[in-house]
Amino acid sequence: GKERKEKFMKLVQDKITIITGGTRGIGFAAAKIFIENGAKVSIFGETQEEVDTALAQLKELYPEEEVLGFAPDLTSRDAVMAAVGTVAQKYGRLDVMINNAGITMNTVFSRVSEEDFKHIMDINVIGVFNGAWSAYQCMKEAKQGVIINTASVTGIYGSLSGIGYPTSKAGVIGLTHGLGREIIRKNIRVVGVAPGVVDTDMTKGLPPEILDDYLKSFPMKRMLKPEEIANVYLFLASDLANGITATTISVDGAYRP
DSSP, X not given: OHHHHHHSOOTTTTOXXXXXXXXXXXXXXXXXXXXXXXOEEEEEOSSHHHHHHHHHHHHXXXXXXXXXXXXXXXXXXXXXXXXXXHHHHHHSOOOEEEEOOOOOOOOOGGXXXXXXXXXXXXXXXXXXXXXXXXXXXXXXXXXXXXXXXXOOTHHXXXXXXXXXXXXXXXHHHHHHHHHHHHHGGXXXXXXXXXXXXXXXXXXXXXXXXXXXXXXXXXXXXXXXXXXXXXXXXXXXXXXXXXXXXXXXXXXXXXXXX
């Protein structure tokens, strides 16, 4: 019963957590799972409108919880630092930074414009760098913290088109492994998560007949649920994962692009 429940600590009890790309998909699933496990969550989204919608949904689900929301330009280190700093100042610290925001690309190589390639690198790599840098400023004195970066199975194996996406996600993996080795002396862990194909807005754009063919080729015969990725974030953010840093965990159901 209730007493039994209370005897067990929630996995991220009282951990001050920021989730970028937290208004939908994997990030929104993570916001819910982290709140349910005792974290104090703040979400970043693309627009203030999207953030407000997500905050209203979370308020309905968890009326007791205070969730903060921001819409900084992820490509601006100053903007990201200001938002991250606001959270750290309010709660007195920052424990977990989840750099989950990202965009995708499907354009074939010969048609990729310079602008498109630069844009995906800006959001997916510079955005993660800015989030990690800002989190580090708030974690280094306390000598504790976890930075989780969302990579992709394509960052490991490549993909059949949309070259900007695997390039940027390989960048996230390189950043994760390098930074993890550099800052573990401050007791700050940096871990990447490489999802396979997840049932989110990002994959909903596919025509149903293509999707059906696609699913048949998956070893799991289905897409992963956002919660299945978010649960790995939860484990990695918890003290159970204290020995894990400077590496990337694949959560792909054996899918290879």
